[in-house]
Amino acid sequence: MRKTLLSLGLLALASTSVLAQTQAETSAPVTCGGDLRAFLEGVKVEAVARGVPAEDADRALAGASIDNKVLSRDRAQGVFKQTFTEFSKRTVSKARLDIGAQKMREYAEVFARAEQEFGVPAPVITAFWAMETDFGAVQGDFNTRNALVTLAHDCRRPEMFRPQLLAAIDMVKHGDLDPETTTGAWAGEIGQVQMLPEDIIAYGVDGDGDGHVNLKKSAPDAILTAARFIQSLGFKAGQPWIQEVIVPDQLPWEKTGLQPGMTAGDWFALGVKPRDGNTAHTSLESSLVLPQGRKGVAFLTYPNFNIYLEWNQSFIYTTSAAYFATRLAGAPPYQSGNPDPGLGDAEMKALQEKLQALGHDVGKIDGILGAGTRTALQKEQLKLGLPADGWATPEVLDAL
Incomplete structure (x- = not known):
């Protein structure tokens, strides 16, 4: 959940979830690094202080090890350098659309419950289900406990992952995670909709009535848990999320x-x-x-649409997921138009460097046309007398 992906597989985390617990939320400093055995003992002490029986904490951490493949993924996260049309198509x-429609029929009663209780329609949930794991087919093969131990022990972002490790230990206590066999994504997400342990504990729903929340094997659990989580992000029942439109030749493009x-x-x-001709939401x-x-x-x-941005920071991913949901809801394929050619990787980095030299904060020079780069580009396009639509073209690069 809340990460980027490529084709049908899992890619790197771009998480903005409940995962992002800040160090300021606890009075004690987050410890990391050093001897693994001493680190795990510290985690156990904290887990026991939170109410986990010592024997459950021992069982959860027994045999834990550092997974260097997790560190490699964390250091070289996949990024979106495809255009929207490339990625969305x-x-x-x-x-996927056919399977999604079949899933909505197969679990119609579960989806009806999800909408009734949480206000989230089936197409929104189903699109995430497809984008995250291909309806459960590609859930990741990293040992979840070891992945979280690795990232919590690593000193790059321990404040993000130590709480997740402690939540995973709590799941072990309740029988919802097996430390030896539970697998998922490299950053600790589990199940068909790829959720982190803290989110599972906070928003998990037992959809099939077996007394457990099993997002790996139970589609009803995954559907209802996703719905509850999406509701928590602020989804408003009965309101749209995205709508394809046709634009005139002239607009105040700087407002886009x-x-x-x-x-x-x-x-x-x-x-x-x-x-679609629907102008019913003029006040939104x-x-x-x-x-x-x-x-x-x-x-x-x-x-x-804000719930998509909470789920994932990538503009290309979020727009594609939102568009996917409209297709499942009956919308036709979008009209791709005839956009001007964009920039290659080296050219995009050169553009970012120029924008940075002009005083703009574009973040990392990574060759990605992200939100910061788009905003900076619009400001410069406006100064240059060009349509300020935030699209990076050779013409803009030459003008700069």
Whole structure:
């Protein structure tokens, strides 16, 4: 959950979840590194202080080891350098749409319960289910306990992963995690919708009535737990999340992108037209996003789109997942338009360096057209008298 992925497999964590417990939340400093045995003893002491019986903590940590493959993944996380059309056409495939429709029929009663209790419709849950693990087919083969021990022991982000390790020990106590056999993603996510231990404890739902929350094997558990978690992120029942639109030739392009200040009605008044003709949500706050500039596909995003940004920080992933959900809900394929050619990896890095030299905070020079780079680019496009749509082209690079 809340990570990026490539094709049908799992990729690197881009987590913004409940996982991000800050060190400031506890009075004691987070310990990391050093002798593994001493580190594990410290974890045990903390777990026991939280109410875990010593024998359960011992069982959870017995035989724990550092997994160097986890460290390799953490140091070289996969990133999105594909365009929206490239990534979305690979991930929102006909096969996945067909399977998603079949899953919604197969678990219709469970999805109905999810919407009734948590306000989250089946297409939203099903799209995440598909994007995360191909409906449970690709859940990851890293030992979950060892992955969390490795990342908690490592001193790069212990404040993020030590709480997850302690939560995993709590799951062992309740019989919901086997320290020897439970596997998942390299960063500790478990199950068909890839959730971290703290999130499973906080939002887990026993959907099949067996007394346990088993996100690896139980589709009802995964569906209802995902629904409850999505609700916790702020999803509003009955509201849209994304809507494809057609844009006119002239707009205040500097107002586009994920920024506040406009409603859907404001955009409609400027000539933006929904492809489905639905203008019922004029009062909702809305952003006009142009994944590949003003000549490519265009979407209005609504407040419910924020749950996608909470799930994953990647703009390409979140937009694709939201679009996937609209397809499962009956929307047609988007009109890709005729976007201007973008930049290659080296050119994108050169653009970021130029923007940084001009005083903009674009974050890491990574060749990714992320939110920071797009915002900086819009400001420079406006200065140059170019349409400020945030799309990086050779023309913009030359102008800079």
